[in-house]
Amino acid sequence: MELKFMLEAIRQAEKALLIDEVPIGAVIVKDGKIISRAYNQTEKTQNAVKHAEIIAIEKACKKLKSWRLDGCEIYVTAEPCPMCAGAICNARIPKVYFGTHEPKSGCAESKYPVLTDSGLNHNATFLGGIEKEACSSLLKNYFKAKRKRKTLD
Amino acid sequence: MELKFMLEAIRQAEKALLIDEVPIGAVIVKDGKIISRAYNQTEKTQNAVKHAEIIAIEKACKKLKSWRLDGCEIYVTAEPCPMCAGAICNARIPKVYFGTHEPKSGCAESKYPVLTDSGLNHNATFLGGIEKEACSSLLKNYFKAKRKRKTLD
Numbered sequence A, B: 001m002e003l004k005f006m007l008e009a010i011r012q013a014e015k016a017l018l019i020d021e022v023p024i025g026a027v028i029v030k031d032g033k034i035i036s037r038a039y040n041q042t043e044k045t046q047n048a049v050k051h052a053e054i055i056a057i058e059k060a061c062k063k064l065k066s067w068r069l070d071g072c073e074i075y076v077t078a079e080p081c082p083m084c085a086g087a088i089c090n091a092r093i094p095k096v097y098f099g100t101h102e103p104k105s106g107c108a109e110s111k112y113p114v115l116t117d118s119g120l121n122h123n124a125t126f127l128g129g130i131e132k133e134a135c136s137s138l139l140k141n142y143f144k145a146k147r148k149r150k151t152l153d
Helices: A003-018 A052-064 A082-090 A132-152 B003-018 B052-064 B082-090 B132-152
Strands: A025-030 A033-039 A072-078 A095-100 A125-127 B025-030 B033-039 B072-078 B095-100 B125-127
Touching: A003 A025, A003 A033, A003 A052, A003 A072, A003 A095, A003 A132, A025 A052, A033 A052, A052 A072, A052 A082, A072 A132, A082 B082, A095 A132, B003 B025, B003 B033, B003 B052, B003 B072, B003 B095, B003 B132, B025 B052, B033 B052, B052 B072, B052 B082, B072 B132, B095 B132
Parallel strands: A072 A095, A095 A125, B072 B095, B095 B125
Antiparallel strands: A025 A033, A025 A072, B025 B033, B025 B072
């Protein structure tokens, strides 16, 4: 685990915030180098699947010209949802580092152990809680401001 | 549930088979009309997330100019994997009809109840086992032929 990669994922999440998207960011690393960066863009693209992890995986596949991301690591500011945890396994990414836990929907260890369940076809190891204060603050402040705007509407 | 929509999903799966992809097909229906059709294209696109359901969701979002697919139904030839079940919930599709069960990875009812878990943010109802013989035969024959080719290599 290298902190600088999580800090870059946080910078990506901040980009999402600037365009009023749920602030989650992700980077994919191979051989010590970032090969893709992304942030959540479901609103901008009006595409339900464009979470940070999915976009990062798609960019990495394009870069490596392969749907198999063996030997890659993904850094993401929040624990992946079922869709993204499933996508990480489908893409064969073996290592996941995430920031804040998502107690309701996280599929590393909070809700379902999608990443590590040996009954599934493919697995990843993970480490959570990296820079968790920064990662969760971004989300908390975003939702707080959103609720406030809703009250004012 | 209308059988004709599952038959169209099966036709989509057959298209996947023709280009040597895992034969799974999906269609999304709104107001009794098909608004998107897709088949698995992970090999052709070398993109790990391009399962039939994901492509169908992306096409439907584009068509409706919205990431919210409220009021839509998805027909898919196999029980959705974690990624696709998660995507269905993220896209707010409320109804899922699928063909064959996937005991190892299905996230309607086989492995994890991603579609119906009220602890998650969004849910869908589902009905499985529709045209299951046709749907599972496609998959069985595909994997059988693949194993045979591997032995001959």
